[in-house]
Amino acid sequence: MQLDAKDRRLLALIERDSRLSNAELAEQVGMSTSACWRRIKAFEEAGLIDGYGARLRPEKLGLGFHAIVHVQLTRHDKPALKRFIEVIPNRPEVRDCFATTGAADYHLRIRCTDIDAYNRFLEDVLFTLPAVRSAQTNVILRDLKSR
Missing domain, CATH: 1.10.10.10 (Winged helix-like DNA-binding domain superfamily/Winged helix DNA-binding domain)
Known part of the structure; x- marks a missing residue:
């Protein structure tokens, strides 16, 4: 078009x-x-317009913890990768998930209530996946522009 x-x-x-x-x-x-x-x-x-929606204020909804997580995979075999792709995009904490080039294989934008909730996500979800080798977290201090 x-x-x-x-x-x-x-x-x-x-x-x-x-x-x-x-x-x-x-x-x-x-x-x-x-x-x-x-x-x-x-x-x-x-297909230029994919949908319509509202922009919510996560902090007003009690989602005060905001971070970007750089995930490195240890395994790229199909079953382990398939499990990662089944689990991670469907988690409510994961707002965005990108497969990328560079040092990290995936970048996740995470929103949750607080650091304790984030730690539970790491321990109970992310680090239980066999494909995950490591995760580096960058906590977002201030949102200057977001769409």
């Missing part, structure tokens, strides 16, 4: 605030409401 300047502006507005009405979006982009609606439907059908 070829995107023009209006398409990119429309997508940026939706990404920033998906609760804007079609009329508000159309007005801000300078198009009719029917044309705006058709473009949004085309974006959805093309």
Whole structure:
């Protein structure tokens, strides 16, 4: 799908605030409401828009511990890797999970109530997986930009 300047502006507005009405979006982009609606439907059908949701404030929900965990695997055999991939993305503490290049094989963004809850995650979940060799934790002190 070829995107023009209006398409990119429309997508940026939706990404920033998906609760804007079609009329508000159309007005801000300078198009009719029917044309705006058709473009949004085309974006959805093309898979450019993956979904809509709310940005929650984790600290207001009692999730005050925030960290990036760099996970190194010791084993890359299929059963051990399969178990890691089955368990880790489905844990509520894991907000994001990325397979990466470099020193770590995976990077996890973790949110939980406190350091004790994080320690339980390490001991009861992460370090019980046979593929995991080590995990280095970087605690997030301040969130400067997050989407």
